[in-house]
Amino acid sequence: MPVPPPERIVELVSDLLAEEGYDLEDVVVTAAGKHSTVRLLVDSDSGLSLDEAARLSRLVSETFDAVSDFGESPYMLEVTSPGVGRPLTKDRHWRRAQGRKAKLQLAEETIVARVGELVGDEIRVVLPDRSGPIVRAIPLSEIRHAVVEVEFSKPNARELELAGGLPDGRAAAGEIAEVTGDGEDEEDEDVNETRLDK
Numbered sequence: 001m002p003v004p005p006p007e008r009i010v011e012l013v014s015d016l017l018a019e020e021g022y023d024l025e026d027v028v029v030t031a032a033g034k035h036s037t038v039r040l041l042v043d044s045d046s047g048l049s050l051d052e053a054a055r056l057s058r059l060v061s062e063t064f065d066a067v068s069d070f071g072e073s074p075y076m077l078e079v080t081s082p083g084v085g086r087p088l089t090k091d092r093h094w095r096r097a098q099g100r101k102a103k104l105q106l107a108e109e110t111i112v113a114r115v116g117e118l119v120g121d122e123i124r125v126v127l128p129d130r131s132g133p134i135v136r137a138i139p140l141s142e143i144r145h146a147v148v149e150v151e152f153s154k155p156n157a158r159e160l161e162l163a164g165g166l167p168d169g170r171a172a173a174g175e176i177a178e179v180t181g182d183g184e185d186e187e188d189e190d191v192n193e194t195r196l197d198k
Helices: 008-017 051-066 090-097 157-163
Strands: 022-034 035-043 077-079 101-106 109-119 120-126 134-139 141-148 193-197
Touching: 008 022, 008 035, 008 051, 035 051, 051 077, 090 109, 109 134, 109 157, 120 157
Parallel strands: 035 077
Antiparallel strands: 022 035, 077 193, 101 109, 101 141, 109 120, 120 134
8 A cells, every 4th residue: 555645644644743833834755666755844933953853753653653544555754844945925934934035026026135024914024235234025915936045154144133033943044054864965955854764
């Protein structure tokens, strides 16, 4: 019996993760011959530590073991935080991206700005200017697409101040190396991933 589809996995784990204080952002199932990989992208307002990723992996694995859906099919479970390539589509994504640089596609222009505070239906962003950084309010309805940009150096202190700082528990660019659980550098994933072979 193959690994269940992502929709069934969402049914199995979304409430469990919510009880633990995490949002299930995405489920990706990849089949390779008889083996499959089940990747859960989870996040919270304070991020996801490596220890928490490992703990969540154990909880999810126990849930999978308790149902018949998974049968005897071998699979590898990965619990990881969303990377910079995830589109900013929900209010919580904007809140969690506060203080980071993002590329925003609007109807008439594309801008790279530091994400500031979400106020109602508008996101405040900090843009560079000749006289110093400035704050601009953009209605969310005018943003066609937005993703966090990779930053390797520490953010400009004044830009970060105008953006309202970083959410508690979030690391600034340049403070930590972005690696996965296997030690390989990976720009499109945040730092924490844990894997469990079944």
